[in-house]
Amino acid sequence: MEKKLLFLSNGRYDLYKVFEEGFKKYSGCEVTTVLYKNYKYKNTWEKVQNFLFKIFLNKNLKKIKASEQNLYGLKDHYDYLVMISAELVLPQHIKKLTQKASHSVAYYWDSFDHIPAAHTVQYFDEAFTFEPKDAKDFNINLITNFYFHEERVTDYDYDLFFLASYDSRYPLIATIATALEAQNQKVVIKQYAETLPDVTDVPKSVEFIDKHISFNETKELMRKSRIILDIHKDIQRGLSFRVYEAMGLGKKLITTNPDIKGYDFYNPNNIFIWTPETKSIPAAFLNTPYEELPEHIYKKYSQENWVKTLLNIKD
Numbered sequence: 091m092e093k094k095l096l097f098l099s100n101g102r103y104d105l106y107k108v109f110e111e112g113f114k115k116y117s118g119c120e121v122t123t124v125l126y127k128n129y130k131y132k133n134t135w136e137k138v139q140n141f142l143f144k145i146f147l148n149k150n151l152k153k154i155k156a157s158e159q160n161l162y163g164l165k166d167h168y169d170y171l172v173m174i175s176a177e178l179v180l181p182q183h184i185k186k187l188t189q190k191a192s193h194s195v196a197y198y199w200d201s202f203d204h205i206p207a208a209h210t211v212q213y214f215d216e217a218f219t220f221e222p223k224d225a226k227d228f229n230i231n232l233i234t235n236f237y238f239h240e241e242r243v244t245d246y247d248y249d250l251f252f253l254a255s256y257d258s259r260y261p262l263i264a265t266i267a268t269a270l271e272a273q274n275q276k277v278v279i280k281q282y283a284e285t286l287p288d289v290t291d292v293p294k295s296v297e298f299i300d301k302h303i304s305f306n307e308t309k310e311l312m313r314k315s316r317i318i319l320d321i322h323k324d325i326q327r328g329l330s331f332r333v334y335e336a337m338g339l340g341k342k343l344i345t346t347n348p349d350i351k352g353y354d355f356y357n358p359n360n361i362f363i364w365t366p367e368t369k370s371i372p373a374a375f376l377n378t379p380y381e382e383l384p385e386h387i388y389k390k391y392s393q394e395n396w397v398k399t400l401l402n403i404k405d
Contacts, residue, residue: 337383
């Protein structure tokens with residue numbers, strides 16, 4: 091009899107689809123996916139009720155109903171429960187969800203400094219994070235991100251690609267773009283912002299966009315580039331998905347995260363670490379091809395290995 095896996099996640103940037111596909115391909119389970127939704131008031135009275143609950147009971151009725159609706163229509167039992175962004179579900183509803191599964195797992199794809207979710211760890215049989223600091227501080231399992239595309243191309247449309255939301259990293263992004271443009275590199279950088287930022291002297295290679303780009307579109311943009319850029323956030327020490335996407339596609343990587351030196355796949359021919367002292371990228375890095383990793387290291391960071399590690403599936 092086929093096992094059953096219940097997967098709950100937010101729908102941010104469609105990233106959940108990557109996890110969903112991985113569970114379907116590698117868990118051996120029938121997968122049920124539930125995306126967290128905002129609750130919409132059914133009528134004016136509900137809106138008034140929520141106002142009164144907030145004032146007199148210090149409760150957010152809308153948040154309670156939004157959390158509760160994650161339980162609707164579910165089966166009585168699942169072999170696995172996997173939750174991402176568990177902080178979006180109230181503790182009483184997490185407890186009911188975990189009671190529906192033989193084994194419950196939480197995966198935290200943000201650091202606890204960025205998204206306060208540490209209070210949810212206690213409700214799961216196992217918890218995993220990509221952030222080394224959180225793994226140590228809260229005694230939970232450390233697991234890296236993974237690659238989910240494996241493809242090699244030799245014809246490129248440009249030299250470097252980067253996509254991210256516009257935030258405090260922009261000045262550094264602009265500096266790197268300017269440096270690469272001065273080295274005659276063809277650079278494509280897309281910065282998502284709902285409204286056009288009030289910035290001047292924007293490098294020619296930087297484009298501000300007001301709509302999110304899907305994962306398939308992003309993959310195509312990465313595929314056409316020789317090098318991927320990774321700019322980590324100050325509150326983040328774990329390695330982002332871009333590091334592993336570059337690995338899966340056989341791309342060189344420029345990153346600002348110095349912790350990458352401690353990983354077994356680090357190869358200075360493939361990975362250049364941009365520091366505050368960096369003024370330009372060495373020509374030797376730009377002009378040499380990507381060196382393939384040893385097979386056992388490459389497979390270690392595959393989506394298949396990630397899924398089987400998370401669910402403790404033995405081959």
